[in-house]
Amino acid sequence: MSDQVYFEDVKEGQEIPSLTEKCTSQRLVMWAAGSGDFYQIHYDKDFAQNTGLPDRIAHGALKHALLGRLLHDWVGDQGRVKRVACQYRGMDMVEENIICHGRITKKSQQGGENIVELEIWAENPKGQKTTPGTGVVSLPSRGQ
């Protein structure tokens, strides 16, 4: 894990480290098993093409989980991810990279917690935002 990030050290507008994962067919099969979503458009090329798709596509929920990992990896051991939300606006194809990004939109203190809200999104190698969303995390304070 990377060094701990603290509430005092982040500011609105700041981007967090991005995360890139390639959606290999192997990853999509691992996701199918891990999530229990066995819809064939994600791992059977003939099946996918028979439904009119150009090829297999990444599961939406995998992209949601990758955005969750983006936040988890950033907040460190002492931070907590409280909410991950995203919309599936575009398809991500098998064997392509999914690049996840986040930018801080708001800092606040609520009920003794240091809350950071973020705009998060996943994009394809062409730079198209296929999966925009929002995240909420809590971070530790240097003073605690």
Add this chain to the structure above:
Amino acid sequence: MAEASVITDEMRAVIGQESEPTTVEVDKTAVRMFARAVGYTDLIYYDEEYAKSKGYRSLPAPMGFLGHPIFRPDIASRPMYVMSFKTPYKRVLNGGTDIEYYEPICAGDVLTSTSKIADLTERSASMGPMLIITGETNYKNQKGKVVARFLGTLIQY
């Protein structure tokens, strides 16, 4: 040009109706499989002693993992996207996912989930008129604490 609404009184009556509870298990192997699929390298999802050293009861559930319903071959499982009502639309898309976490979920937890249709709305988009179905599932743990809320959007068009 106004399109006639496809939302019938019968459909409207379904909004807010809670399902029967479903038992959902969170176990260590499932946590590891899920974390591996997402590419996590944080050992809290793989090494129980390490997870305990970080304050967790056991391996925590990675974001997006809310356990697995117990599979039984003698009971037909109805996919989430099959509605109890008919609409004129044939095609369905997963529109989005929104999960809020209230308490840590760890391996060994047995969750109870209840689902409902929270909202039905209509919109006109480039691919024509569409019905937007918001499903809500709430999860409680074995101590009765609400641990997570899942909102899923399905688009029929």
